[in-house]
Amino acid sequence: MANLHLSIITPNGKVFDESVESVSVPGEEGSVGILANHAPFVTTLKDGTIEVRQNQSMERFNIKSGILEVDVGSEVLILVDQAIKVDKTR
């Protein structure tokens, strides 16, 4: 399966920068799921959780408002004020 390249960037630095299968984000007008070869797309994000799926594992990030851009070539860029990785053990 084709992969997306996802980077999550905050003013404090890169939080995530890897190749993933899919990502789902809390969009301004409802939750949005993105797979590879998505059309170019820009939306603002609400406070909430980003779910990143990668080789059957899932990572979660709690974010505070941001913006998402899908560029041609399956490049996904998320700019947020703050992103905190959710610990799986909890």
Add this chain to the structure above:
Amino acid sequence: MPSIKEYNSKIKSLKNTQKITKTMKMVSASKLRKANEAQSNAKSYAKHITDLISRVTAQLTKDDHPLLKTHKENNKALILVFTSDRGLCGAFNHNAHKQVLSWIERNQGQYDQIDVSCCGKKGYAFFQRRLPIKNHYENLNNEPSFESAVRIGGDLAEHFILGEYHEIYLVYNQFFSPLLQKSIFEKILPIDPAVLIRRDLRDDTKENITKNEYGYIFEPNQKVLLNYLIPHFLYFKVYFAMLENWAGEHGARMTSMDNATKNAVDLIQKNTLLRNRARQAAITTELTEIVAGAEALK
């Protein structure tokens, strides 16, 4: 001539001073490293946010967002001054103060009202008695966070949109190296639309056409996106100034503390020499006395 005892206590206190300045230098060095790290982390966000604005809109005009619009009258200005909370960092804060005062002197005729907002205790203490203070932000200088930048930026945007001020300026020290900080005087509001669009994308119309052919989907719409992006550009500017100032403060303190340590070492050397000379003189006098006493007994 002071006695040996006086020299000893002097040397002791100098050694203590040297210890303190040396420690302060090391603390600043480690904080400077941290600040530099934060700066380089922030750079990728800066690049992406302007990229994104250029992609969302190929052409920005002054009417696209209230923060871009110039007010009809232009006679009230606000200056946001970044300084450190603590002293002992050489001419660091003084440079920023000087910059503000000379700017005001040059432009006084143009404005009816010039107010100052301070970020940092030193600036507040300096301007308190000289100019009207609009806001004073405290305790933000130790590891500036984006959140506090959003707070300050939000205040600035509000002042500007409500027309309380027609122009807003930033003053901060830009960090070049521990030896060199330069104070920067910069207009941040209204934002010049030209700085938001990256030149390489703007000039190259071919690129713009190809970008548009892909047809970005905007959700909810372009306007909402710009309403997010443009204020964030402002917040980021404030955040960046805070970081520069943070790095500059510690760079300046490092240099001045290094100088202080060197001076202390010099003084210790000089005083040790004087003390030894005093001791030698005492011994010589004693010897002469003994010899003279022995002579007298003969």
